[in-house]
Amino acid sequence: MKKAIFLVPTIAGIRKATFLSEVNLLIQQKFEIVVLLAMTNFDDVWQARRLFSHLVPNGKQSVRLLSLAEIYSDYQGVDLQSDDFLDMDFDGLEKHDNHSTKNHKITFIDQYARPVAETLFDADDRPIHTILMSKEGEIKQVNNYDQNGDLFGIEKYEGSFLSESLLLNKSEKLVFRFINYKQPLRVTYTVGNSASIEIPEGLNLEDDDNSKSNDNLVKTYQGSNRSIRTSVIEYQHYTRFNNVYSFYHHVISDLNTKGARLYLDMQYTVGALKHLPREIIFNY
Numbered sequence: 001m002k003k004a005i006f007l008v009p010t011i012a013g014i015r016k017a018t019f020l021s022e023v024n025l026l027i028q029q030k031f032e033i034v035v036l037l038a039m040t041n042f043d044d045v046w047q048a049r050r051l052f053s054h055l056v057p058n059g060k061q062s063v064r065l066l067s068l069a070e071i072y073s074d075y076q077g078v079d080l081q082s083d084d085f086l087d088m089d090f091d092g093l094e095k096h097d098n099h100s101t102k103n104h105k106i107t108f109i110d111q112y113a114r115p116v117a118e119t120l121f122d123a124d125d126r127p128i129h130t131i132l133m134s135k136e137g138e139i140k141q142v143n144n145y146d147q148n149g150d151l152f153g154i155e156k157y158e159g160s161f162l163s164e165s166l167l168l169n170k171s172e173k174l175v176f177r178f179i180n181y182k183q184p185l186r187v188t189y190t191v192g193n194s195a196s197i198e199i200p201e202g203l204n205l206e207d208d209d210n211s212k213s214n215d216n217l218v219k220t221y222q223g224s225n226r227s228i229r230t231s232v233i234e235y236q237h238y239t240r241f242n243n244v245y246s247f248y249h250h251v252i253s254d255l256n257t258k259g260a261r262l263y264l265d266m267q268y269t270v271g272a273l274k275h276l277p278r279e280i281i282f283n284y
Contacts, residue, residue, distance in 0.1 A: 010044065042167070
């Protein structure tokens with residue numbers, strides 16, 4: 001059977017019309033399809049599963065959703081250290097049950113009536129995640145659970161910024177550490193006066209007064225933003241990946257991709273090409 005693998009780094013990729021049309025086309029063509037949920041924000045994984053089943057209801061038989069936790073469940077890891085995670089004591093906290101939404105949620109309240117944690121459950125009452133909060137209400141940590149209710153990932157926040165994600169194996173040993181950094185980004189756009197472009201979210205554009213172009217039909221803009229760079233540490237062989245693209249190359253190497261079509265979100269293609277030189281990549 002013909003095979004196709006979709007590498008999906010963010011939940012936004014599942015919402016793309018091009019992704020949905022390609023998946024549905026390959027289903028019609030009788031492909032065996034794997035959608036690799038490669039998010040390093042692990043709290044997006046359960047939402048991506050729910051979203052996919054809603055948007056592609058005919059994909060249950062021919063599409064397999066595969067997460068990083070499933071790929072590396074048997075991978076060798078190391079023990080978590082005490083400073084790797086917050087270990088909150090729930091004894092003595094008041095519990096508030098909320099059944100008003102689709103998913104059952106329990107909120108834990110401290111003695112000063114402040115919510116300090118909440119656990120979300122699926123339809124079978126298995127935990128999806130537990131959010132730990134500071135006394136000021138800021139998210140400090142998110143513990144993520146798989147479809148069996150077992151802990152597979154920990155996300156650590158500084159302020160509202162996701163600073164680290166820890167991927168665990170089935171024994172709750174640390175397998176991969178994803179470290180996020182903020183870095184400034186400068187972008188130059190040279191466009192015709194009649195051009196219509198979609199400005200990326202969060203990008204601030206301004207006229208480039210230093211442009212050397214004498215063409216009155218062309219306009220140059222400078223843009224500024226902050227980008228997120230992710231480095232990865234692997235604990236089986238103590239390998240460091242300087243960016244997420246070299247990590248994705250590692251993931252693809254661990255899968256049986258021989259003879260399979262590899263699909264990648266167009267937004268990530270340029271960054272990935274350097275690390276996947278031997279792969280034929282289809283965009284969505």
